[in-house]
Amino acid sequence: MLTNAGKDFISAQVGGAGGTATAAYIALTANSTTPAVGDTTLTGEITTAGGGLIRALGTYAHTAGTSTYTITKTFTVNSSDSLPVTVAKVGLLTASSSGTLVFSTLLSPTAYLSASGDTLTITQTVTLS
Numbered sequence: 001m002l003t004n005a006g007k008d009f010i011s012a013q014v015g016g017a018g019g020t021a022t023a024a025y026i027a028l029t030a031n032s033t034t035p036a037v038g039d040t041t042l043t044g045e046i047t048t049a050g051g052g053l054i055r056a057l058g059t060y061a062h063t064a065g066t067s068t069y070t071i072t073k074t075f076t077v078n079s080s081d082s083l084p085v086t087v088a089k090v091g092l093l094t095a096s097s098s099g100t101l102v103f104s105t106l107l108s109p110t111a112y113l114s115a116s117g118d119t120l121t122i123t124q125t126v127t128l129s
Contacts, residue, residue, distance in 0.1 A: 001035040006102035009094060023102040025093045026073045026122050027055040032088035035104035042091035042101060050080035053087070053113070055096060058124070067128045077118040084114040092124050 002010075009023065031044035046053045058073035071092060077083065088110045092103040103124060111120045 001037065001104055003035075003039050003101055003104060004037045005040055005100045009100045009102050021094045021099075022060070023092050023094050023100070024058050024060055024071050025055050025096055025099065026058045026071060026124065027091040027093055028053050028075065028087045028120075028122075029089050029091070030086055032106065032110070035089070035106065039104055040101055042089065042093070042104060045091070046081075046085070046087075048081055050078070051082075052076045052078040053081050053085070053120075055093065057096070058092075058122070068125055069128075070123050070125050072121065072123040074119055074121040077113050077116050077120075079116050081113075081116070083116075084112065087111040087113065087120060090122050090124065092126075 027042045028046045029042050029044040053075050056073050058071035060071055062069035089106050091101050093099040093101050113120060
C-alpha cells in the first residue's frame with residue numbers, strides 16, 4: 001500500500017524537490033495489522049541491535065520500458081535476533097533509520113524464522129500505473 005507520506009515523497013522526487021533520497025530500505029515486523037495510508041512508521045519494526053533482521057538497503061532492479069521495478073534484500077537470522085519470530089509485514093523506507101515510510105505490505109504467507117542461519121528474501125515489486 002502506498003502511504004500518504006509516500007505519495008508526497010514520490011511527488012517531490014519526480015518534481016525535482018526530493019534531493020537524492022531513495023526508497024530502498026526494507027524493514028520487517030511481526031505486526032500483522034492492515035497497512036493504512038496514514039502510517040508513518042512500521043509498527044513493531046524489528047530493531048534488535050546487531051541482528052540480521054534489522055532494516056537494510058535493498059537492491060534496485062528495473063527493465064527499461066516496463067512499468068515495474070523491484071527492491072530485493074535477503075535477510076539472514078543471527079544469534080542477536082530474538083527468536084522465534086513470524087515476519088508478517090514489510091516496509092519500504094527512505095533511510096536506514098527514521099525516514100519516510102513509502103510502502104507497507106502484509107506478507108501472505110507470513111515467514112516463520114526460528115534458528116540462526118535462517119534466511120528470508122523479500123522482493124518488493126512496485127508497479128507504476
